[in-house]
Amino acid sequence: MNGTIFVTGGAGFIGSNFVVHTLTETDLSVVNLDALTYAANPMNLQTVARSPRYTFVQGSIGDRDLVARLLDSHAPVAVVNFAAESHVDRSILAPEAFVDTNVTGTFRLLDEVRQWWSSRCPPAIRASFRFLHVSTDEVYGSLSPHDEAFSESSPYAPNSPYAASKAAADHFVRSFHRTYGVPAITTNCSNNFGPLQHPEKLIPLMILHGVRGKPLPVYGDGLNVRDWLYVADHCRALLRVLADGRLGETYNIGGGAERANVDVVHDICDLLDTMRPRADGRSHRAQIEFVPDRPGHDRRYAVNTARMRDELGWEPRESFASALDKTVRWYLENDAWIEQATRAGYDDWVRANYGLRGRTP
Numbered sequence: 001m002n003g004t005i006f007v008t009g010g011a012g013f014i015g016s017n018f019v020v021h022t023l024t025e026t027d028l029s030v031v032n033l034d035a036l037t038y039a040a041n042p043m044n045l046q047t048v049a050r051s052p053r054y055t056f057v058q059g060s061i062g063d064r065d066l067v068a069r070l071l072d073s074h075a076p077v078a079v080v081n082f083a084a085e086s087h088v089d090r091s092i093l094a095p096e097a098f099v100d101t102n103v104t105g106t107f108r109l110l111d112e113v114r115q116w117w118s119s120r121c122p123p124a125i126r127a128s129f130r131f132l133h134v135s136t137d138e139v140y141g142s143l144s145p146h147d148e149a150f151s152e153s154s155p156y157a158p159n160s161p162y163a164a165s166k167a168a169a170d171h172f173v174r175s176f177h178r179t180y181g182v183p184a185i186t187t188n189c190s191n192n193f194g195p196l197q198h199p200e201k202l203i204p205l206m207i208l209h210g211v212r213g214k215p216l217p218v219y220g221d222g223l224n225v226r227d228w229l230y231v232a233d234h235c236r237a238l239l240r241v242l243a244d245g246r247l248g249e250t251y252n253i254g255g256g257a258e259r260a261n262v263d264v265v266h267d268i269c270d271l272l273d274t275m276r277p278r279a280d281g282r283s284h285r286a287q288i289e290f291v292p293d294r295p296g297h298d299r300r301y302a303v304n305t306a307r308m309r310d311e312l313g314w315e316p317r318e319s320f321a322s323a324l325d326k327t328v329r330w331y332l333e334n335d336a337w338i339e340q341a342t343r344a345g346y347d348d349w350v351r352a353n354y355g356l357r358g359r360t361p
């Protein structure tokens, strides 16, 4: 694949890892459209900011004129849509932004892509153009302990406002392929972790609270299970889907690393005990507090990735243990990034988040 890819939401966690990975590992150029919400961190893109193959544009996927102008001026070979409100807890506290960005924003982006692709796209690009929509395993709902992992034919059963908004977007993508022939593919991925993830999410939150001596708030009984994937493995998967994925299909991506939340927190505590021991000699596990559960909390996610493996030859390379070790080290070594990520808004969010559970930090 040669040319320019148009990435949305490329200043957030997965998007910025993907932008850097793409510029490092391929000859593609990247145009990155990002609204720079609280979740974005311009420091994520410091290493590529001066690259002649990289262009950053601040703006929204819901801004039709801007999207149309960017499509016309850059004539991308693909659009990769990461832009979203991504945090389940925030979607419970304030769901409307999730409709605005994840549903209406994705719809407008898709509709501008449809119009450009069907009438203004250069003929040399039209046949190979791809719209890759980055979605989540949460659209499938919740599994019981003995259920089989989600496959691409699992029914949609979203439980949180976040999951519902992503499911709605996925349906629009599917319908634009079926109705208008837009060459679209959707990926549904499990929980990512790694460098550059906002500290509102489980793993970075536990690392930062751990080193700061704060409580480690485990929701409910801590036995909810997630399937963890190192972000670099997700980036490789997306490039494989862009190159060889079948149009109109969906691809499930996951780490094959199911863990109960409390076990993940124990692993983080054990790493911190070695890398940054507490002054009193006790384990960081002493900071764990079980707090009231997330409303509607999905019990278990697990992803069957046979299609990715059999059709596209993709498998995760990182083990959960080695990736968690790298991730904890990265957060311990990047104070300036943490300072930037937890600037205005973060403390308000923490207060509101705890407020949801009737607690104060």
Ligand code: NAD
Residues within 6 Å of the ligand: 008, 009, 010, 011, 012, 013, 014, 015, 033, 034, 035, 036, 037, 038, 039, 040, 041, 059, 060, 061, 062, 081, 082, 083, 084, 085, 086, 087, 101, 105, 134, 135, 136, 137, 166, 188, 189, 190, 191, 192, 193, 198
């Ligand atoms: P994130 O919250 O870290 O980043 C989202 C980015 O989108 C931010 O840079 C933000 O500024 C930008 N954005 C928000 N609204 C926008 C708008 N209207 N226009 C342009 N940009 C906008 O999210 P993430 O964790 O990197 O997730 C990226 C995508 O991957 C999302 O679509 C999410 O649903 C999906 N996903 C995430 C995970 C995960 O574990 N994090 C797993 C599966 C799928």
Ligand code: DAU
Residues within 6 Å of the ligand: 086, 087, 088, 089, 135, 136, 137, 138, 189, 190, 191, 192, 200, 201, 202, 203, 205, 217, 218, 219, 220, 224, 225, 226, 261, 294, 301
């Ligand atoms: O499955 C993919 C999804 O993974 C993505 O689509 C979402 O964008 C991403 O945020 C993530 O959603 P989760 O809700 O699973 O991630 P989060 O890090 O918020 O929580 C992971 C688990 O940990 C979940 O069961 C809730 C629990 N948790 C979370 C936080 C922040 C806690 O117990 N304590 C916490 O403080």
